Amino acid sequence: MTNPQWLDWAQRLQMIAQDGLSYDPRPFDKMRFDQVREIAA
Structure with missing residues (x-):
């Protein structure tokens, strides 16, 4: 199953x-990457 x-x-x-x-x-990039990681979780 896919x-x-x-x-x-x-x-x-x-x-x-x-x-x-x-x-x-x-710091700005870290904040953005943290947000992307939270959204994807």
Whole structure:
């Protein structure tokens, strides 16, 4: 059984946010990546 499209999007958003947070972003970027991660959770 395949995942629904929205679940794939949420997982991809979580990965993008985690990658962004891994590179010691500036405070504004960290806030944005945190928000994306929260929305995707």
